[in-house]
Amino acid sequence: MPTGETVLGEADLALIHALQLAPRASWTQLSAVLGASPDTLARRWEHLTAGGYAWNGFLLRHSGGEAPLYAWVEVDCAAGRSEETAIELTGDPYTLGVHEVTGDTDLMLLVLCPDLAALDSYLSLRVQRLPGVTRSRTQVVTGVHSARNLWQLDQLTPRQARQLTGPTVPAQGGPGVPRRRPQRVTELDExxxxELAGDARRSAAELARICGASESTVRRRLDALLGGDVLIHHCVPAPRFSGRPVWALIRADVPSLAVTPTAAAMARLRQTRLVTSVTGGHNLAVGAWLRSVGELHDITTTMERAAPSLRITGTALSLRTHKSGAQVLGRDGRRLHHIPPDLHAPLWQDRFV
Structure with a gap:
C-alpha cells in the first residue's frame, strides 16, 4: 500500500478543516467561508463520507459522574486466526481500536468499559473465549494525558477560521466555544x-424522532454538550488518505515522579494521538500516526531527547487497522461503517455466553 496515497483535493481538505472547526455549521454558513454553494458542499461531503474517505463524529468523554475505564489489551492468536479474530472483536461496542500488529503479539486492542468488573467480564467471557485466541495481556489506563485530533488541518486562512469560530457559530461546537464545567450527562445525552458517533451532522429533527424527545429539547441538550467538556470530536480523513497512514504503539518507562511532565512533552509531539499512563512493566503507552514506517525511529529518538529519563521498552506497528474510534475500516483503509461505543450494552454474560 503506497503510504503517501491520497485522493483528496484541496477543496476536500478545506471542507474537512472547516468541519473540524465547526462540525455542525450549516452548509450556508460553510458556503460563506469556502466560496462554494451549499448544494455543492453537501454533495461533496456526501461523496467523501459515502466513499469512506472521511468522517465526522462525536464520542462521549465520560458518562454520568464517573470517567470510563480504558485498557490496552494484547491478544495472541492461533496460527492463521488473527484476521478473523480481529474482525470479530471489531464488531464489539467495547473496542475503540483493533490493530493487527508487528512484534510479540498479534492484535492490539483499545478497550472501553464502565469499570474494572466490566473489563474482567468482557475479557474473560468474550475475548478469551474466542476460538482463535490463545492468550491475552492487559494494561489498564490510569491516566489519559492527550487525546487529540492528530489530523487538524491547516487548509483555511486565519480569516476563514475566525469566520467559523466567531460569535455566529458558538452553538455549533467550534473550538471558539467557551468551555463550561461539564454537566451531568443524562440518558438523553448518551x-x-x-446517534452522532457516525455522523455529527444529523439534524435535530432526526435525532428528536429517533430518541423520542422534542426538537427543542434536543437542540438544548446539543448546545449543552457542545459547550461543555464532555465530547470528543473526530472529523478526519481516513488514515490511508491522511498523509499519516501508519499507526504505532510505543511503550516507555519513566520514573514515577517524571510521568506527568514526560507525558506532557509526549503530547506536544506532532505524531502522537493518544498518550496514556498504564499499569504493568512500563508506565507509558503512546499511540501515534506516522507518515512512514521509517518515522518510527525518528519519533522514538525525539521522545528520548525530549525526556532524558525516558526509556523505550517496546514498539509495534499496525499491519492493518480494523477499527479506529467508532469507525470500522476495510482492507483498503476506507471507512465501512461505525459501531457506537455503548457502555450500557447488555451485560457481558447475557450477550456472550
Missing amino acids: ALTL
Whole structure:
C-alpha cells in the first residue's frame, strides 16, 4: 500500500478543516467561508463520507459522574486466526481500536468499559473465549494525558477560521466555544451521542424522532454538550488518505515522579494521538500516526531527547487497522461503517455466553 496515497483535493481538505472547526455549521454558513454553494458542499461531503474517505463524529468523554475505564489489551492468536479474530472483536461496542500488529503479539486492542468488573467480564467471557485466541495481556489506563485530533488541518486562512469560530457559530461546537464545567450527562445525552458517533451532522429533527424527545429539547441538550467538556470530536480523513497512514504503539518507562511532565512533552509531539499512563512493566503507552514506517525511529529518538529519563521498552506497528474510534475500516483503509461505543450494552454474560 503506497503510504503517501491520497485522493483528496484541496477543496476536500478545506471542507474537512472547516468541519473540524465547526462540525455542525450549516452548509450556508460553510458556503460563506469556502466560496462554494451549499448544494455543492453537501454533495461533496456526501461523496467523501459515502466513499469512506472521511468522517465526522462525536464520542462521549465520560458518562454520568464517573470517567470510563480504558485498557490496552494484547491478544495472541492461533496460527492463521488473527484476521478473523480481529474482525470479530471489531464488531464489539467495547473496542475503540483493533490493530493487527508487528512484534510479540498479534492484535492490539483499545478497550472501553464502565469499570474494572466490566473489563474482567468482557475479557474473560468474550475475548478469551474466542476460538482463535490463545492468550491475552492487559494494561489498564490510569491516566489519559492527550487525546487529540492528530489530523487538524491547516487548509483555511486565519480569516476563514475566525469566520467559523466567531460569535455566529458558538452553538455549533467550534473550538471558539467557551468551555463550561461539564454537566451531568443524562440518558438523553448518551442516546444523542450514540446517534452522532457516525455522523455529527444529523439534524435535530432526526435525532428528536429517533430518541423520542422534542426538537427543542434536543437542540438544548446539543448546545449543552457542545459547550461543555464532555465530547470528543473526530472529523478526519481516513488514515490511508491522511498523509499519516501508519499507526504505532510505543511503550516507555519513566520514573514515577517524571510521568506527568514526560507525558506532557509526549503530547506536544506532532505524531502522537493518544498518550496514556498504564499499569504493568512500563508506565507509558503512546499511540501515534506516522507518515512512514521509517518515522518510527525518528519519533522514538525525539521522545528520548525530549525526556532524558525516558526509556523505550517496546514498539509495534499496525499491519492493518480494523477499527479506529467508532469507525470500522476495510482492507483498503476506507471507512465501512461505525459501531457506537455503548457502555450500557447488555451485560457481558447475557450477550456472550
